[in-house]
Amino acid sequence: MQAKTHKSFKYWQTRTLIATMIGYAFFYFVRKNFSFAIPGLSAEYGITKTSFGVIMTLVTVVYGVSRFLNGIVADRMNARYHMSVGLFLCAIANFAFGFGADLSSIFTGETGGPMFTNTMVLTFGVILVLNNFVQGSGFPPVARLLTHWIPPQELATKMSVWNTSHSIGASLVAILCGYIMGTMGTDMSAHPEIVARIAANLNVDMGDAERMRSVLESASHMGAWKWCFWIPGAIALLGSLGLFLSLRDTPSSVGLPELHKVNRKGKDSSAEYRAFVRKYVYRNKWIWILGIANFFVYIVRFAVLDWGPTFLKEAHGMSLSHAGWTVAVFEIFGIVGMLLSGWFTDKYLKGKAHRTCVFCMVGVAVFMTLFLLLPSGASSWVMISTLAMAGFFIYGPQALIGIAAANQATNRAAATANGLTGLFGYASGLVSGVGVGYFVDVMNRINPEKSWDYVFMGMIGIAVLCAFVFLLMWKAKADGYDEETGDA
Numbered sequence: 001m002q003a004k005t006h007k008s009f010k011y012w013q014t015r016t017l018i019a020t021m022i023g024y025a026f027f028y029f030v031r032k033n034f035s036f037a038i039p040g041l042s043a044e045y046g047i048t049k050t051s052f053g054v055i056m057t058l059v060t061v062v063y064g065v066s067r068f069l070n071g072i073v074a075d076r077m078n079a080r081y082h083m084s085v086g087l088f089l090c091a092i093a094n095f096a097f098g099f100g101a102d103l104s105s106i107f108t109g110e111t112g113g114p115m116f117t118n119t120m121v122l123t124f125g126v127i128l129v130l131n132n133f134v135q136g137s138g139f140p141p142v143a144r145l146l147t148h149w150i151p152p153q154e155l156a157t158k159m160s161v162w163n164t165s166h167s168i169g170a171s172l173v174a175i176l177c178g179y180i181m182g183t184m185g186t187d188m189s190a191h192p193e194i195v196a197r198i199a200a201n202l203n204v205d206m207g208d209a210e211r212m213r214s215v216l217e218s219a220s221h222m223g224a225w226k227w228c229f230w231i232p233g234a235i236a237l238l239g240s241l242g243l244f245l246s247l248r249d250t251p252s253s254v255g256l257p258e259l260h261k262v263n264r265k266g267k268d269s270s271a272e273y274r275a276f277v278r279k280y281v282y283r284n285k286w287i288w289i290l291g292i293a294n295f296f297v298y299i300v301r302f303a304v305l306d307w308g309p310t311f312l313k314e315a316h317g318m319s320l321s322h323a324g325w326t327v328a329v330f331e332i333f334g335i336v337g338m339l340l341s342g343w344f345t346d347k348y349l350k351g352k353a354h355r356t357c358v359f360c361m362v363g364v365a366v367f368m369t370l371f372l373l374l375p376s377g378a379s380s381w382v383m384i385s386t387l388a389m390a391g392f393f394i395y396g397p398q399a400l401i402g403i404a405a406a407n408q409a410t411n412r413a414a415a416t417a418n419g420l421t422g423l424f425g426y427a428s429g430l431v432s433g434v435g436v437g438y439f440v441d442v443m444n445r446i447n448p449e450k451s452w453d454y455v456f457m458g459m460i461g462i463a464v465l466c467a468f469v470f471l472l473m474w475k476a477k478a479d480g481y482d483e484e485t486g487d488a
Contacts, residue, residue: 059129361466
């Protein structure tokens, strides 16, 4: 590349990296905010953990299918339009969430009771399904964009930097929604009938002073959950406009040379392209191993992200504001873990991301075990730090699986490969959603003090199993470019 062309390429590479990082963080604003609304909805309407678990499972599986379908589309569509329009539609869905109770009242003509609550659950489920179907337009365009703008020998490092957008988005929305749930809403704590109703909804004995503090906190912020949807929705709306203005598609769309010759023959023959995808994605054993591993990684990750605020509130008596900061620290440590795992992969393992993942999953199992074994009197900072170290290790594989899949499938089918591995990842909702929700509801009736401990034991076992799955790929090459084109 000539000096001028090289400078221009670096500018667009950096611009694309930053724009997609910020844009994808905004997708998290309108996806992970629901977790912080759950305690408020449970308190005000008595919606069970099982009901929320069913919703989480349904939307997680829908998102996985959407990731797969959008992956196929993304390899053939302009990423600028794909990503910006998707974020816009997610923002609109979140405005609808905030009116969930009003919609239920319109449909039933009631403001309370079983029919009202069941209709509200159904309304949330429908909107969440639509939201998560559109959420699938977030990552696939990015997988395609980055493999066109970043050479494979730099992809682990730079895509790990990009992957911090997951944690940046999740930590910021955790802080924002934790603040909303802890400061906004209407104070109804002076109304005995409302306090009694919330205690009944949460299955709390009003003579239990310890647990009643949580009930009074919920009564002090009635309706705050609505703002967990409206404020992030407004932020995402602005973000969709920023994406549209900032992004461009491939290097050739701005008059620059492409990184790989393989890209230029992508449309020569549809039959040739389908054969390429079959070989490098659907018949590629490494892609399937990565997919299975992704299933286990996401079970652990979502168990903390989706249930973290509820777990910390119920099992450790944390306020929702403090629980928000704890989840944020988990995500911040995840950012550091992602960056170091990407650097370590390129620096010492020559791009073999799957090997780094083995060490990371062992780390996850170790620190989740330490968290489980902490004595009941352990300080909050010891507890937060131990859980955060689990986040440090879990986010390495979360980032590296996408990098490994993109490199194995090459830039011609990177989005399709990531769509397939993503389908496995989000199928994990069958376990992390309804599985955890139902299990906690059952154990709360049998042994409420230990219900969450058993969840952590399961997560530790899954982390160990995942490490063994990654070991099956130990001898795989770093990428598939040399086989196809001779590119290194």
